[in-house]
Amino acid sequence: MKTFESGFFALENFIAKKEDFNFLQDSESTPWHITYNVNDPFFTIMGASIVSVLENNQDHPLVFHLFTDGYSQENRDKVRQLAEKWHCRCILYELNMAPFEDFHVKVARFSRITYGRIYMPKVLKDMTDRYVYLDADTMVIASLAPLFSLDMTGYAMGAVSERPKDAAYRGEYLKLKNGKYFNDGIMVVNIPEWEKQGITEKAFSFQKEPRERFLGQSQDVLNLTFDGTNLFLPSEYNEFGGGQDDEGKGVIIHWTGRRKPWQMVLLPFDPQWRTYNALSPWETITNTLPIKKPENYHDFKQWAKYRKKDSFMEYIWGMFWYAWLRLRYKL
Secondary structure, eight states: OOOOOTTTTOHHHHEEEEEEEEOOOOOSSOOEEEEEEEOGGGHHHHHHHHHHHHHTOTTSOEEEEEEESOOOHHHHHHHHHHHHHHTOEEEEEEEOOGGGTTSOOSSTTOOGGGGHHHHHHHHHTTTOSEEEEEOTTEEEOSOOHHHHHOOOTTOSEEEEEOOHHHHHHHHHHHTOSSOOOEEEEEEEEEHHHHHHHTHHHHHHTTTTOOGGGOSSSHHHHHHHHHTTOSEEEOGGGSBHHHHTTOOSOOSEEEOOSSOOTTTOOOSTHHHHHHHHHHHSSSOOOOOOSOOOOGGGHHHHHHHHHHHTTTOHHHHHHHHHHHHHHHHHHHO
C-alpha cells in the first residue's frame, strides 16, 4: 500500500475553513449525523435533499456536515437560514483540495469534490460513531432510523448494490475479486471500523492511477478498496433512476443517470422533490418541461419515451426538440 508522510491525514491539511450554524434545541436523543459533498452550484439541489431529511425525520435532532471545495456568501447565508428555520445544526467545511489533486477526474465536467466522502470519517470521528452520506440528487421519503440502529459489527460501510448487469460489468472492468459493486451515492458509515480497517488510507493509495483504469471516480476507488467486504443494504435505501422501479418500499430516492427532477417533472417522485425545493431557502424551480438548451437535448428523448403511451403528439414534440438540439449541440 502507498505510504504517506507523517501528518498527511491531519485535519489541518484538509480543512481550509469551517463554519458552524448550531440551532439544535435541547433533546434527550443523540443527534443523527448526515453528510454531503458538493461544489457551489449544487447547493440548491442539496438544499431540497436536506429538507427531505428534515421533513421525514422530525422526531430526531439532526446534524448536517456539508463538505465543499468553496461556497458563496449567498449559499452560506442560506445554509444558516435553513439551520435556524428547522432547528438543526449545519456545519460547512471548505476542503483544501490539494491533497486530492492526484485523484483522477473521469469526465471534464466532474469535480474532485466527490473524493471528499473518502476523508469524512476523519472529520466526524470525534463527534459520532456513525453517519449517513447522501448525494445531493437524493430525496429521503421515510425515517432513517433503521440505518442508525443497523447492526454493523465488522462492517465499515453499508451501501446498495448497483443493478446486477451494471455491477457485473463494472466489477469485471475493475477486476474485482468478489464480483460485487455498490453505488456510493448513499452510504451508512461505521467510523470506528472504517478507521480500524484504514479505509481512507487504502482509498488514497489509488491516487496517480491512470484514469483509463476507471469507469467512474470515487465510486470506483471505494469499490476497489472494499472489493465486496462492505455491508450490502436493501434496494429501498437507494432507489435508482428517480425511483422508477420503486414498489412502495423506498426510503431514499436517487436520481442516478442524466434525468433530474430540477430539469423536468416526468415521473411520480419528481413533483415531491419540487415540494422540498420550494420549502428550502434556495430558489424555487418551476419549469416542468425540459429546458431548451443544447446541453439538455437528451432530456427531450427521455420525455418522448415516457409520454408516448399517453400522447403521441407530445412524443413527436419531444423527439423534434431532441433532434434539433442534438444537431445544434454536435455542431
